[in-house]
Amino acid sequence: GCNNKSAENHDNNSSSDTNTSENKENETNTSENRDTKNKKQSDNKGQEKKNNDSNESHQTTDKNKSYLNNFSTEKIEYARVWYQLISTKNDLKGIRNVYVTKIPKGSKVNPQAQNSAVYKEDVVKLEAPMKAGGSVTYSSNGDGSINVYNSIPYKWESPQNSDYSQMDKITRKAIEDNVETIYINPHDNKTVAKLANKVKYNK
Known part of the structure; x- marks a missing residue:
């Protein structure tokens, strides 16, 4: 066991x-x-x-x-765009106002031309009172960047002064070529506020 x-x-x-x-x-x-x-x-x-x-x-x-408290986000955007794209080329002091024209999608690129192409999106045109002050036509992407239509002139020549037979091609080219996407920097707010004061809406 x-x-x-x-x-x-x-x-x-x-x-x-x-x-x-x-x-x-x-x-x-x-x-x-x-x-x-x-x-x-x-x-x-x-x-x-x-x-x-x-x-x-x-x-x-x-x-x-x-x-910037007293300004709408819209005006601040216009002021920033103007500051970055135009004021670097032209002196701000000489400009009394910056005029804003809102151009809805489907509007003629050249309002004077019967055969003009139309914008495929809402755009904004900012312009100085005089041609020398410059202008910028752009659409906003809503993320701090814009599409700048570099080929849109300050003012289209009148039909009396230029050949409108090719205007459909010219206007189509103006919204298709030379469109540049640019990021708008949040510049010095004091300067932007001064500019925002000058923003006026075209009737």
Whole structure:
């Protein structure tokens, strides 16, 4: 009978071995959990820091924004476009006003021409009171960028002064060629505010 006993003991031992190895597995699990917990906390800290950073930068932009508080987003856009595209070429001081004409989609590119092509989107024309002051015709993409129609003149020549027989081709070319997408930078708000004051709507 001695042999049997030792065999039984042996069984018990082997079963207790498997238990301890299972416990070991559990231990590794808990340590993994601990790691993820710590990671979560440090993530939150990072998030808080991010929020604080953005608040600080927010305050400085607020000060700058106050210049533009009295203007509609539309006027601010016109002023920024004019500042970036025209005022770099022409001196601002000489310009009393910037005139805005909203041109709906489907309007003739050259209103004087029977056979003119039509705009395929809503566009805006900004112009100085005099030709020398320049003009810009563009459409807005709503994301800070605009499409500038570089081939649209300050004013189309009248039918008396130019050949209108090819005007369909000329106007189509004017809205298809030389259209440039430009990102409008948020320039110095003080200057933009001065310009926004000069924006007038054409009747």
